[in-house]
Amino acid sequence: MVVLNFTLTPEAASKIHDLLVCLGKFNDTVAIEARRERFTFTALHPAKSAYAAVTLHGKEFFTNYECVPSHGGPDGRFTCSMYTKALLSVFKGRLFDPLGRDGAIDRCEVSVQERENETQCRFIVKMVCNQGVIKTYKLTYEAVDVMHALFDRSLAKNRWSMHSGAMKEYIEYFGTKTEKLDISAGEDGRCVFKSYTEKIMNGKDILKHPLVTAVAVNTTDFDDFSVQAGLHIVINVKDFKAIVVHADTLKTSLKALYSQPIRPLQFSYGCDGLLCEFTLATSGDYAAAPPTPTPAPQALSSRNTSRAPSTVVEREETRSFRSDMPPPAQPASRRDGSGRLRNPGSRQASSVAQAPPVHHNSESLFVAEDEDETWAPLDYEKEETLGWDASANHDASAFPTFKDSGNMSRTSTSDSNQVFEPTQRVSQIKGLW
Amino acid sequence: MDDHDPPVLMAVSSSARQLYLLLRCIAFSPKAHVQIDEGGLRLSVDEAGVMEASVLLDKSMFTTYTFNAPSPSRGSQVADSDDDEDEELEPSTTAPTFQISLPALVETLQIFGLTDPATSKTSWQQNTSYGAPSTSFASSNIFGGMNNLCRITYSILGAPLSVVLTEASIRTQCDLTTYEPEYTGGILFNREDLALKVIMRGSRFHDAVQELSSTSPETLTMIAKTAKGKPFFALSSSGTLGSARVEFNNTPRQPSVYRTPAPTNRAAANADGNGTPADQPLENLLETFLFSDPGTVLRSKYNFSRIQKATRAMSVATKVSIRIDAQGVLCLSFMIEVEGGGSGVAASTAAAAAGEGSPKHSFVDFWFVPQLDEDEDGDDGEGGDIDETMMQSGGEGSDMGEDEDDDILS
Numbered sequence: 001m002v003v004l005n006f007t008l009t010p011e012a013a014s015k016i017h018d019l020l021v022c023l024g025k026f027n028d029t030v031a032i033e034a035r036r037e038r039f040t041f042t043a044l045h046p047a048k049s050a051y052a053a054v055t056l057h058g059k060e061f062f063t064n065y066e067c068v069p070s071h072g073g074p075d076g077r078f079t080c081s082m083y084t085k086a087l088l089s090v091f092k093g094r095l096f097d098p099l100g101r102d103g104a105i106d107r108c109e110v111s112v113q114e115r116e117n118e119t120q121c122r123f124i125v126k127m128v129c130n131q132g133v134i135k136t137y138k139l140t141y142e143a144v145d146v147m148h149a150l151f152d153r154s155l156a157k158n159r160w161s162m163h164s165g166a167m168k169e170y171i172e173y174f175g176t177k178t179e180k181l182d183i184s185a186g187e188d189g190r191c192v193f194k195s196y197t198e199k200i201m202n203g204k205d206i207l208k209h210p211l212v213t214a215v216a217v218n219t220t221d222f223d224d225f226s227v228q229a230g231l232h233i234v235i236n237v238k239d240f241k242a243i244v245v246h247a248d249t250l251k252t253s254l255k256a257l258y259s260q261p262i263r264p265l266q267f268s269y270g271c272d273g274l275l276c277e278f279t280l281a282t283s284g285d286y287a288a289a290p291p292t293p294t295p296a297p298q299a300l301s302s303r304n305t306s307r308a309p310s311t312v313v314e315r316e317e318t319r320s321f322r323s324d325m326p327p328p329a330q331p332a333s334r335r336d337g338s339g340r341l342r343n344p345g346s347r348q349a350s351s352v353a354q355a356p357p358v359h360h361n362s363e364s365l366f367v368a369e370d371e372d373e374t375w376a377p378l379d380y381e382k383e384e385t386l387g388w389d390a391s392a393n394h395d396a397s398a399f400p401t402f403k404d405s406g407n408m409s410r411t412s413t414s415d416s417n418q419v420f421e422p423t424q425r426v427s428q429i430k431g432l433w
Numbered sequence: 434m435d436d437h438d439p440p441v442l443m444a445v446s447s448s449a450r451q452l453y454l455l456l457r458c459i460a461f462s463p464k465a466h467v468q469i470d471e472g473g474l475r476l477s478v479d480e481a482g483v484m485e486a487s488v489l490l491d492k493s494m495f496t497t498y499t500f501n502a503p504s505p506s507r508g509s510q511v512a513d514s515d516d517d518e519d520e521e522l523e524p525s526t527t528a529p530t531f532q533i534s535l536p537a538l539v540e541t542l543q544i545f546g547l548t549d550p551a552t553s554k555t556s557w558q559q560n561t562s563y564g565a566p567s568t569s570f571a572s573s574n575i576f577g578g579m580n581n582l583c584r585i586t587y588s589i590l591g592a593p594l595s596v597v598l599t600e601a602s603i604r605t606q607c608d609l610t611t612y613e614p615e616y617t618g619g620i621l622f623n624r625e626d627l628a629l630k631v632i633m634r635g636s637r638f639h640d641a642v643q644e645l646s647s648t649s650p651e652t653l654t655m656i657a658k659t660a661k662g663k664p665f666f667a668l669s670s671s672g673t674l675g676s677a678r679v680e681f682n683n684t685p686r687q688p689s690v691y692r693t694p695a696p697t698n699r700a701a702a703n704a705d706g707n708g709t710p711a712d713q714p715l716e717n718l719l720e721t722f723l724f725s726d727p728g729t730v731l732r733s734k735y736n737f738s739r740i741q742k743a744t745r746a747m748s749v750a751t752k753v754s755i756r757i758d759a760q761g762v763l764c765l766s767f768m769i770e771v772e773g774g775g776s777g778v779a780a781s782t783a784a785a786a787a788g789e790g791s792p793k794h795s796f797v798d799f800w801f802v803p804q805l806d807e808d809e810d811g812d813d814g815e816g817g818d819i820d821e822t823m824m825q826s827g828g829e830g831s832d833m834g835e836d837e838d839d840d841i842l843s
Contacts, residue, residue, distance in 0.1 A: 086647075086674040086675060089648075090647070122675065122676075122722065123675075131681060132681060132682035133637065133681055133682075135644055135677065135678070135679045135680075136677065136679075136680070137648075137675060137676070137678075138675050138676045138677070138678075138680040139674060139675035140674060142677050146568065209649075307551040
């Protein structure tokens with residue numbers, strides 16, 4: 001039997017609404033993890049390219065918080081997942097209204113009904129409104145194991161922070177349909193946020209939305225800026241926008257932490273007992289040190305190979321990082337004289353040729369060797385196997401060749417060039433190129 | 434020959450908008466029954482015999498309303514058919530009844546709504562002498578263009594219903610075909626034998642129904658009881674994602690302790706907000722609560738999607754009267770404020786127009802047949818469970834309403 005009861009002020013309930021709106025942009029379900037002292041909403045992007053966690057501190061955020069998990073002792077937890085839409089229909093906007101108009105609530109009481117002597121398990125939210133109206137919602141939930149992305153802060157040498165209000169002004173310049181955001185630190189004391197769209201190969205539709213927006217910000221405008229000069233890191237614009245918009249509702253500073261492309265990047269912010277952490281998969285130029293002035297738009301479905309023998313361009317659809325498998329090594333036989341393969345259908349061949357982009361998968365989003373206690377999994381037998389599910393997210397299944405190697409051990413990804421020698425499979429299909 | 438007889442109905446309204454707003458509330462059916470008598474035009478629609486709605490366009494909404502009962506000899510055939518239907522309402526059988534296409538009528542009435550509001554309003558206000566209360570429409574851009582003269586004529590039995598709209602120099606005449614009335618049994622609602630009568634603000638009812646719609650339910654359950662002499666009324670529903678329930682208690686609440694403390698940095702804003710509602714006089718949530726059998730719990734189920742068809746009326750109503758008779762038939766009466774059309778003479782001066790423009794009330798009524806519990810066990814389990822959790826989850830900090838809730842049910 002689980003005991004989970006908490007009470008929210010109207011203001012806190014309104015914050016729950018805001019965070020649900022934000023998490024709803026990552027996945028249509030949101031997972032809940034309740035512990036004795038804290039309550040966490042998490043959302044994992046279906047492509048596992050982004051992980052969002054909002055932790056609410058039991059004493060600070062809630063008026064009243066009580067959680068006694070059914071098992072696990074002091075470290076026990078209660079986990080479930082629900083439709084974000086269902087929760088949003090309960091935690092509507094305008095729950096907090098200083099004038100106390102209709103729709104405003106007086107307080108919000110939440111409890112979980114999970115008892116052995118009852119047939120129904122429900123997540124019960126009771127909105128007590130002014131003047132004697134009580135709205136009670138009983139939502140179904142699904143018992144799930146909650147996964148957490150691991151992020152090693154000790155390795156994240158690059159960091160910056162900026163007030164969300166300023167950042168929100170910048171994101172308004174990004175095209176609505178752009179997909180990627182390149183964050184680069186120049187050597188001229190400026191940081192450039194560039195949104196662009198990769199070339200899309202969809203039948204004859206090539207080159208949609210060629211809008212590129214670059215916002216250059218003086219590093220002195222940041223609260224804190226410490227990034228290796230010339231480093232480019234690429235994330236999804238949509239994720240970034242969702243994060244910034246939510247951070248702006250809290251009027252806090254947005255902090256970014258990252259090490260290098262293909263390693264995860266973490267945004268964090270929070271106040272008043274609410275802590276948001278977003279761990280995002282990144283792409284970009286792995287050999288980042290040589291400053292590439294403009295990282296070329298990533299050519300989709302092309303078999304660009306890098307000069308570094310250990311990397312291979314993954315086919316990336318809009319947001320689906322082929323992260324369910326480690327990149328196989330590039331067989332030397334596939335490389336032609338120019339160091340890259342023919343780029344079929346690319347009309348941006350010139351820029352691609354100048355700086356062949358190197359894209360890694362982001363297996364490393366779930367770092368196994370994590371020392372960060374905040375994210376250290378409780379139950380290592382279960383949680384340490386948090387790798388990418390090899391069977392899922394094969395929407396980019398047009399390349400079964402690579403899928404064959406999909407269940408390789410994650411631990412080997414750090415130096416894949418050693419582990420994955422040119423495989424016979426790839427060389428077998430060499431003729432295709 | 435017919436030309437010598439005065440038309441059965443000749444009604445002039447200075448604002449098609451009022452008629453449009455009212456008729457829109459019941460515009461969920463292709464055909465509407467129209468019944469004309471001395472008091473006004475009554476339009477009613479029904480759906481599958483389990484839901485009915487009707488609106489009365491009272492004669493006070495028209496600047497001119499002339500009704501001449503058709504002579505029985507002339508319209509004998511039609512009048513005969515009327516006999517069956519309207520006997521209880523109009524024993525004299527002189528009230529003509531026919532069907533028309535309701536969407537066509539509604540669209541007709543908003544013909545001028547499609548014109549540019551700014552230009553049409555200006556020309557109206559400057560060039561005409563009808564002097565409609567212009568202030569009433571100043572705030573409404575959408576319907577600003579509908580501030581015009583509307584004349585409804587029904588010359589003889591069997592003739593088309595003619596709607597003439599005049600705006601500035603434009604005159605539009607629409608003849609709507611009238612159809613023979615169909616015999617509809619009508620929903621028998623016994624207003625003498627009520628199980629429950631609740632009157633509350635329309636916006637609260639609207640809000641509650643909207644709230645329940647988030648669960649995409651099939652049925653809406655109304656629950657009423659008297660707990661320790663205090664009224665309790667609730668709407669509940671359940672769908673695939675869960676269930677929702679909105680309760681109304683008449684317990685005046687003390688300002689909550691949860692709004693005053695300062696757990697966060699924005700306590701100041703919170704405290705400010707707290708002051709305002711406390712200053713307002715506490716109104717009774719349920720303005721009227723008449724419950725015939727206080728010892729029991731009333732539980733009545735209705736089709737949610739049908740109730741939702743009254744949403745438009747709910748959204749504009751100032752008050753709603755919820756009545757359930759002993760058979761479980763539900764009658765929702767929505768009181769909607771309209772601006773009176775005033776008399777022709779009075780409306781010609783601006784001052785009189787302002788006086789005539791003061792709100793009057795019009796009523797839109799809906800009747801719903803209840804759903805019977807086919808699966809008694811399942812329904813009871815469901816319903817009982819809702820209350821049960823209220824009891825258990827209410828916990829220590831529960832309010833009065835809940836405690837009473839528990840007492841009644843346990």
